[in-house]
Amino acid sequence: MATVDTTVETPVDPDTRLSARILRVLGRTPIHIVLVLIAIFWLIPTTGLFITSLLTPSDAAQGGWWTFVTKPSTWTLENYANMFDNEGITHALWVTVLVTIGATIVPILVAALAAYALAWIEFPGRDWLFLLVVGLLLVPIQMALIPIFRLYNNLNLFDTVPGLILFHSAFALPFAIFLLRNFFVGIPRDLMEAARIDGASEWRLFFKVVLPLGLPAIASLAILQVLFVWNDLLVGLVLAQQNQPIAPAIAGQLRQFGSNLDVLAPASFFSAIIPLTIFALFQRYFVQGLLAGSVK
Amino acid sequence: MSSTGVRVEFPAGEAPPPPPKASLLRRSLLPLSFLGPALLLLGVWVIYPMVATMYRSLFNDRGTEFVWFDNYELIFTEERLQTALKNNALWVLIVPAAVTAVGLIFAVLTERIVWSTAFKISVFMPLAISLFAVGVIWRIMYQQDPDRGAVNAGIAAIKGEFGSEGVLSQASPSTDDLEGSIAQGFEQKQAVQPGDEALLGLTAIRVPEIPEDAVQAVQPEPLQGGITGVVWRDFTPGGRGTEGEVDRGELGIPGATVELRDSSGDTVDDAKTEPDGTFAFEDVEDGEYRVAVASTTFAAPFKGVNWLGEDLITPSIMFAFIWVNAGFAMVITAAGLASIPRDTLEAARTDGASEWQVFRRITIPLLAPVLTVVFVTQIIGVLKLFDLILSIAPGSTQDDAATLAFVQWQVSFSGQNRFGLGSAIATFILILFIPFLIVNIRRFRADTT
Numbered sequence: 001m002a003t004v005d006t007t008v009e010t011p012v013d014p015d016t017r018l019s020a021r022i023l024r025v026l027g028r029t030p031i032h033i034v035l036v037l038i039a040i041f042w043l044i045p046t047t048g049l050f051i052t053s054l055l056t057p058s059d060a061a062q063g064g065w066w067t068f069v070t071k072p073s074t075w076t077l078e079n080y081a082n083m084f085d086n087e088g089i090t091h092a093l094w095v096t097v098l099v100t101i102g103a104t105i106v107p108i109l110v111a112a113l114a115a116y117a118l119a120w121i122e123f124p125g126r127d128w129l130f131l132l133v134v135g136l137l138l139v140p141i142q143m144a145l146i147p148i149f150r151l152y153n154n155l156n157l158f159d160t161v162p163g164l165i166l167f168h169s170a171f172a173l174p175f176a177i178f179l180l181r182n183f184f185v186g187i188p189r190d191l192m193e194a195a196r197i198d199g200a201s202e203w204r205l206f207f208k209v210v211l212p213l214g215l216p217a218i219a220s221l222a223i224l225q226v227l228f229v230w231n232d233l234l235v236g237l238v239l240a241q242q243n244q245p246i247a248p249a250i251a252g253q254l255r256q257f258g259s260n261l262d263v264l265a266p267a268s269f270f271s272a273i274i275p276l277t278i279f280a281l282f283q284r285y286f287v288q289g290l291l292a293g294s295v296k
Numbered sequence: 297m298s299s300t301g302v303r304v305e306f307p308a309g310e311a312p313p314p315p316p317k318a319s320l321l322r323r324s325l326l327p328l329s330f331l332g333p334a335l336l337l338l339g340v341w342v343i344y345p346m347v348a349t350m351y352r353s354l355f356n357d358r359g360t361e362f363v364w365f366d367n368y369e370l371i372f373t374e375e376r377l378q379t380a381l382k383n384n385a386l387w388v389l390i391v392p393a394a395v396t397a398v399g400l401i402f403a404v405l406t407e408r409i410v411w412s413t414a415f416k417i418s419v420f421m422p423l424a425i426s427l428f429a430v431g432v433i434w435r436i437m438y439q440q441d442p443d444r445g446a447v448n449a450g451i452a453a454i455k456g457e458f459g460s461e462g463v464l465s466q467a468s469p470s471t472d473d474l475e476g477s478i479a480q481g482f483e484q485k486q487a488v489q490p491g492d493e494a495l496l497g498l499t500a501i502r503v504p505e506i507p508e509d510a511v512q513a514v515q516p517e518p519l520q521g522g523i524t525g526v527v528w529r530d531f532t533p534g535g536r537g538t539e540g541e542v543d544r545g546e547l548g549i550p551g552a553t554v555e556l557r558d559s560s561g562d563t564v565d566d567a568k569t570e571p572d573g574t575f576a577f578e579d580v581e582d583g584e585y586r587v588a589v590a591s592t593t594f595a596a597p598f599k600g601v602n603w604l605g606e607d608l609i610t611p612s613i614m615f616a617f618i619w620v621n622a623g624f625a626m627v628i629t630a631a632g633l634a635s636i637p638r639d640t641l642e643a644a645r646t647d648g649a650s651e652w653q654v655f656r657r658i659t660i661p662l663l664a665p666v667l668t669v670v671f672v673t674q675i676i677g678v679l680k681l682f683d684l685i686l687s688i689a690p691g692s693t694q695d696d697a698a699t700l701a702f703v704q705w706q707v708s709f710s711g712q713n714r715f716g717l718g719s720a721i722a723t724f725i726l727i728l729f730i731p732f733l734i735v736n737i738r739r740f741r742a743d744t745t
Contacts, residue, residue: 028409031405031409032409034405035405035406035409035415038402038415038419039414039415039418039419042418042419042421042422042619042622043418043421044437044446045422045433045434045436045437045446045619046421046422046425046433048433048436048437048446049429049432049433049436052436063443063444064443064444064445064446064449065436065446066446066449107337109333110333110334110337111334113330113331113333113334114330114331114333114334114335116330117326117327117330117331118331121326121327121330123324123326123327126327129331130740131737131740133338134736134737134740135733135736135737136338136342136343137733137736138676138726138729138732138733138736139342139346139726139729140679140680140701140722140725140726140729141680142680142701142704142705142721142722142725143342143345143346143349143722143723143725143726144341144342144345144346144349145345145704145705145708145709145718145722146345146348146349146352146708146715146718146719146722147344147345147348147349147352148341148345149709151345166337166341167341169337169341170337170338170340170341170342171341171342173334173337173338173342174338174342177334202326202330206330227424230426231425231426231427231428231429232426233426233427233428233682233683233686233687234682234683234705237705237709238705238709247426247428247429247683250428251428251686251687254431254432254435254686254687255691257435257690261436264432265432265436268428268429268432268433269429271426271428271429272424272425272426272429275424275425275426276421276424276425278424279420279421279423279424280417283417286424287627287631290624290627290628291627291628291631
């Protein structure tokens, strides 16, 4: 009897399943509505910047940006065209690109080398050295600004792209070394031993085994570092003047906020496009990096 | 090549032999060649400046005189630094807890939602934008004029919805028949009785404030056992009208609140005017009454909250900071939630625990380590906060919004060149980090052993 019963009940009636699902979805409708409202609320400010950046100064003076959301005919790329004619801003964007590229490649390469030594080469004081790196994780940038500002003036590194790259690289190192060392330690010992027995030199091991295996961690690190350097305000403000990256370059414009929104809004939004694109494309690595680095 | 041959001959399972003595030099050179670049960068750009800043903090601003801890004393005595200390304390007390809580709520709400990825991207996105652009974004949002700043526009819309906004901001009586002010309302001097009409003429009205639905005012019809009347703009463009009478070309004031007050001055009834300005009180008991245009008619229009003024600047910046960092807290917390074993939760549910009990007694304790990480990360971020202050606070309220990191930059680099004080503030921030440093190192040691 029991077996008969179960065989009868096992095939699920699609109708009851569907209705049960609909009921379940309906039961959760309030949560869905709340979440939609929160998401809209969270997107409004950025939308405001975007719409503002598309308005001519005379339109922007007419009323709030939200009155133009439904009038796409008033939108214009004029402000962006003017921005690209503004040599100050294009130069700042170019500096930002150079500094970001340099200050991402240099620290990752340097940190990968150091992390390899800390993970796989035996030498006295290794653990103490790693402890030092963990300690340096928390040194705030403010601790270095004044001495480096003076040092750069003497070394002619003030207001130069290499000066900015070196500063960002050094301050990225503790975190990069920490993250990569922890990742490299996880590489199976057998794999490393096998390669060593095959006679591979440490350099060969580093380039042929460890670096390729470490790519996911390196990708996370690169994303975080690109965003960090691209978005930096303080370092560029203090250590550069004519060759400032975009954020410090337009910071000066904030003093006349209101009258110059046609310059501020497009420059701010355009400067956000690169990090937003990178975030959209490599979201997974971004999140992984944050998870790995939430000790910082 | 020969070494390869030698190694192959070792029996399997045995460790490789100690390297030959000839390679001792190589053995110490090897780690150095890997570590060298990192040590150079860390030495010159992090360790040397750190020591130099600590040393410099003991000298006066020009660096000519050793002053012991005078600069540190200034941190607690100089006015703008006292403000900064107070602000930093407020930030630490409010913001990390708020960010953690919002992140937890979002993570829990989205846990079993199909489209949670879309939600998470919306909330997470601000984290990718520079804090400087975030500043510009919120400067646009916080503009005071409700026609320009979206935050105040939202408040104005809510206020309008609940009808607390008046029709006019100013007006005065057109004749001596009325007395009072816009704060008390304008009341008739002469009492009226049921069956009478009340003519409440107003002038000195700002033209843009006349409601759009206003039409030609109408002389009210008398009503048996009731009091009728009209509130109108007693002013004929061109000036040919008679004061106190409803003339052609004079508009009624719709939406005005009219009160019926009895002989002791108590309001016994109220009414709203029609587009032609007329109103009516029906079934009024016999007696003497005065009709008044109520003061709520003249409630001042909403001028907008001054979010960037000295009183609200810090809460305003805090809100922007939470807007940025809630996504971070949400993602980290969601990862923590995902790692909680389903079985534990299901077991509690089958034992009859309510959802709230499960959340309170099981989820939260299991999430505690993750929430701590989020909380500590936010404290560190708050103590270093600089960008948002510079980009949101206008020059006039920058000092009211200042944090330690902001004053550090201000006294050192905005033309003041007070390097002694700047070094002391930087060192002070580092000292505030020491507890977290100790926790980090302890955790690392626990991890390795």
